Amino acid sequence: MRKLLNILLLLPLMTFGQKAYLFTYFKGNGDGLHLAYSRDGKKWEELGHDKIFLKPQIGKDKLLRDPSIVRDKEGTFHMVWTTGWWDQGIGYASSKDLMEWSEQKNIPVMEGFEGTKNTWAPELFYDGDTFYIFWASTVPGAFPEVPTSESEKGLNHRMYYVSTKDFKTFSPTQVFFDPGFSVIDAAILKAKGKFYMFIKNENSNPPEKNIRIVVHSKPYDFPVKVSEPITGKYWAEGPAPLKVGKYYYVYFDKYRDKKYGAVRSKDLKKWEDVSEEVSFPQGMRHGTAFEVDSKILDALLGK
Numbered sequence: 001m002r003k004l005l006n007i008l009l010l011l012p013l014m015t016f017g018q019k020a021y022l023f024t025y026f027k028g029n030g031d032g033l034h035l036a037y038s039r040d041g042k043k044w045e046e047l048g049h050d051k052i053f054l055k056p057q058i059g060k061d062k063l064l065r066d067p068s069i070v071r072d073k074e075g076t077f078h079m080v081w082t083t084g085w086w087d088q089g090i091g092y093a094s095s096k097d098l099m100e101w102s103e104q105k106n107i108p109v110m111e112g113f114e115g116t117k118n119t120w121a122p123e124l125f126y127d128g129d130t131f132y133i134f135w136a137s138t139v140p141g142a143f144p145e146v147p148t149s150e151s152e153k154g155l156n157h158r159m160y161y162v163s164t165k166d167f168k169t170f171s172p173t174q175v176f177f178d179p180g181f182s183v184i185d186a187a188i189l190k191a192k193g194k195f196y197m198f199i200k201n202e203n204s205n206p207p208e209k210n211i212r213i214v215v216h217s218k219p220y221d222f223p224v225k226v227s228e229p230i231t232g233k234y235w236a237e238g239p240a241p242l243k244v245g246k247y248y249y250v251y252f253d254k255y256r257d258k259k260y261g262a263v264r265s266k267d268l269k270k271w272e273d274v275s276e277e278v279s280f281p282q283g284m285r286h287g288t289a290f291e292v293d294s295k296i297l298d299a300l301l302g303k
Contacts, residue, residue, distance in 0.1 A: 020297040021242060022047075022069075022098075023251070023280075024287030030063030030082070032056055035098065036281050037297055041244030042274075046281040047300050058091055058104045059083025066121040066238065068288045069098075073128060078167065080107070080122040080133055088113075090122040090135060092167060097299060109133070109162055109173050115140050117155065121238070123288070125188040125219055132219055134161035134176045136184035136202075146182055147205040157182045157202055161220070179214075179224045187288065188219055189241035191248060195219045196268060198239035198250055199226065209235035211252055213268075230263055230271045238286025251278070253286035260284060 023036040023044055032052035036044040047053075056064035061084035069079045076094050079101075083091045088110040095101045110116040122135035136157040146156055161176035177186060177199065185200040195216050201208035210229035216222045236252040243249075247264045254261045254275070261275035 018294045020292050020294045021244065021289060022292055022297070023240070023289045024067040024069050024079070025281070025284045026065050026067060026287065027283045027285060030056065030061070030065035032064045033067050033079070033081075034281070034284070035300065036284065037300070041242060041247070041249055042278050044278070044280045050281060053098060054079075054093060054101050054104075056081075056083065056091065056104070058106050059087050059089070061085060061087075064091065066123075066286060068123045069290060070124040070126040070131070071290070071292075072126060072131075078124060078126075078131065080124055082120055082122065086117060087119055088116050090119055090133070094167070098296070099300070107133070107162075107167075107170070109135070109170075110137050110139075110160065112173060113137070113139050113142075120157070121185050123185075123187050127190075127219060129165070131164050131167070132161055132188075133164070134159050134186055136160075136186075143178065146203060148182075149204040149207070152204040155182065155202075157184045159183060159186050159199070176220065177214075177222055177224075179226055181208075185238050185286075187239050187241055189243070189248070190219070191243065191268060195222075196241065197222055198241055200237050200239065201226075201229070207235070209237070211236050211239045211250065231261070232273055234261070236261065240286065240289045242289040242291070249274075249289075251289060255285075
């Protein structure tokens with residue numbers, strides 16, 4: 001009886017099947033893949049003493065910015081990232097454990113669009129069968145010009161995408177989202193039987209720099225009407241949605257303030273700013289958040 005009582009007392013401390021959360025990020029100009037972890041979605045701590053889990057080797061600038069990771073139904077992690085400021089392709093690698101990675105490859109997603117200025121912040125979404133890769137690019141003359149600040153002159157982003165089942169063959173590159181204004185940093189969350197896309201309004205004159213939402217019944221062909229901003233007067237980018245318990249969080253990079261923030265909602269309609277309740281590793285720049293089983297995190301922690 002005493003032995004059973006002791007076991008019951010220990011149960012709250014056990015992590016069998018417990019959920020854990022990981023967050024990809026980079027530092028500086030794009031030094032490589034870093035990982036943070038959390039048990040509650042609020043306190044995020046660096047993994048491996050802030051080590052670089054993958055150092056960039058491809059692209060004109062050999063950068064690794066905006067790392068996005070999804071895990072397929074076989075258990076393999078797939079990652080895409082921004083390889084440089086003015087590249088026409090994106091980086092790709094895969095891993096079974098987030099520690100040992102495959103050879104880095106360039107996916108030349110925009111090489112068929114003459115004059116493409118950039119290929120920024122690629123994001124992955126996996127529906128259990130197909131991977132969707134979407135990113136922001138400026139193709140001069142492709143869309144009506146929008147007023148820009150002097151520092152962003154000539155940049156007029158729209159979202160483009162390809163789909164793939166194996167990262168070997170890809171569908172032709174197409175426009176993914178054109179809301180009639182400059183837009184970057186899209187991320188998709190499946191919830192309540194629908195697909196919620198969080199995007200950044202990138203208009204610079206007058207500046208918007210906020211996160212908005214668009215909802216659809218499938219993870220493509222989104223309607224062009226977006227919500228009002230769900231973030232505040234600060235400048236925000238890199239939305240990373242994550243379901244934690246009864247809340248849906250959207251984390252974002254307050255890049256002007258050099259810190260991270262968050263909003264959360266129970267119904268994906270009413271949002272509250274909880275930036276003062278979350279903490280992140282110092283110097284963290286944006287990536288994506290995703291749920292893993294505790295055994296994945298324990299392996300990364302060396303347990």
